């Protein structure tokens with residue numbers, strides 16, 4: 001069942017009665033009254049100083065136990081709720097809406113994260129039919145974590161930092177109308193979910209912040225991402241193992257690393273990704289545009305993939321399949337296997353690149369990529385400074401329409 005809420009949807013507040021009347025879209029006229037559980041009724045202060053972790057946990061527990069549809073309300077009007085690591089678990093008795101009007105901000109006290117929980121900040125787990133929205137903000141307060149990243153301070157050991165918001169095993173999830181800023185690492189991760197709609201999300205962190213992916217999707221199917229703006233220091237959207245039937249549309253991306261399928265197949269693992277449709281994207285100054293990246297030595301497949309209607313502005317690698325990925329930290333000793341890449345369409349992709357090699361199909365000798373279609377592509381050097389080229393290895397491709405640069409005529 002899908003709940004209606006968010007910017008343009010019919011939400012009527014009767015705060016005096018602490019009741020929200022809202023409509024269920026599915027049956028059209030059917031209507032239900034939800035009970036509101038405000039964080040402030042459970043001891044929340046929202047002063048940005050005192051810890052509100054327990055207040056949100058208690059409001060959640062009460063809402064989740066409610067036999068009636070429930071709204072967990074994080075009040076707005078300049079309020080900042082300081083949170084340490086927190087898991088909001090289901091299953092819940094009825095449908096729950098998490099309505100964030102104010103700001104949820106991560107505690108600056110990094111020592112409150114121990115080794116077991118350091119990969120998470122807010123986790124929502126095992127909740128079916130959850131809706132999240134309200135137009136408020138989730139602030140990961142990431143600066144302290146970034147300074148301690150081994151990517152920034154190479155003298156430090158590499159340890160992960162928290163993902164700001166993790167949805168784990170949440171079927172029929174809808175997140176609509178939220179801002180996320182300065183996550184410690186990944187902003188939002190969708191894991192083991194079936195039936196997900198993410199819409200009207202604004203995700204922002206400095207282009208120099210390490211590993212601050214926008215939306216990370218893994219082991220999930222039937223996922224739609226629409227009307228999002230993502231400006232961070234890593235992938236706008238990273239599509240990982242076990243993602244099937246993902247539809248991304250109307251995305252504005254950059255700075256960051258672009259849209260990436262993978263890395264797949266690390267540590268000789270098996271990865272399966274299929275049915276990925278990326279449509280109507282503007283990229284600004286990203287490292288990659290449309291990328292598929294798989295490790296040497298992996299197995300499995302990435303297939304039935306479409307990247308179309310993309311406008312590139314100053315992108316470094318606009319179109320890239322790298323099936324030979326290997327990183328110096330884990331040397332790959334001429335490993336024969338690879339994640340098979342096939343049936344990929346790159347269509348109507350235009351704009352500018354900052355490196356000559358605008359179309360790079362770098363595929364595996366033993367498992368060449370095949371059914372790679374290049375259609376209506378025009379990628380030029382930024383500022384008109386010389387022509388672009390295209391390099392290919394072990395790729396079975398075809399082209400239609402006008403494709404600039406001419407595919408696979410480069411020096412490699």
Ligand SMILES: *[C@@H]1O[C@H](CO)[C@@H](O)[C@H](O)[C@H]1NC(C)=O
Pocket residue numbers: 324325326360362391412
């Ligand atoms: C192709 O991949 C191999 C292995 O990662 C790398 O050494 C080579 O530079 C790549 N070629 C291009 C043109 O990117």
